[in-house]
Amino acid sequence: MTLDVHLYENGRIGQFLFQIDDKIYGDLYPSFRLFQQRTGLLIDPYRDLVVDIALPALILALTEGHVSLALRGILEKCERMGQSVIFVGD
Numbered sequence: 628m629t630l631d632v633h634l635y636e637n638g639r640i641g642q643f644l645f646q647i648d649d650k651i652y653g654d655l656y657p658s659f660r661l662f663q664q665r666t667g668l669l670i671d672p673y674r675d676l677v678v679d680i681a682l683p684a685l686i687l688a689l690t691e692g693h694v695s696l697a698l699r700g701i702l703e704k705c706e707r708m709g710q711s712v713i714f715v716g717d
Contacts, residue, residue, distance in 0.1 A: 628648070628649050628652070629647065629648055629672075629717065630646070630652060630670070630672045630716055630717075631646050631647070631714070632644045632645040632646070632647065632698070632712055632713070632714055632715075633713050633715060634705070634710055634713075635710075635711040636711075640715065644701050644705075647672075647698075652672055654695065655695055657692050658688040658694055658695075662681075662685050662688040665684050665688065666684050666685075668681055671716055672716050672717060673717055674716045675713060675714065675715050676713065676716075678711065678712050679711035682712070683706060686702050686703055686706060
């Protein structure tokens with residue numbers, strides 16, 4: 628199982644940013660659950676999810692979970708640049 632993170636531009640999957648494998652997903656799962664509780668959006672390894680206006684909530688959940696500094700840094704950069712991301716599941 629992999630969950631790829633890409634830029635999402637003009638309704639299309641853009642540049643590859645990050646790959647989440649089984650182990651990383653397990654580490655991120657508590658933060659993803661917190662994000663889901665706050666937004667109703669589920670980051671699932673088997674479906675796609677565009678994150679745009681909810682990006683700050685995802686960054687906050689990752690910060691509170693103290694996990695994946697690499698992913699958090701990528702998402703923070705996207706937020707600063709006003710970009711959306713898409714999580715692409717299997």
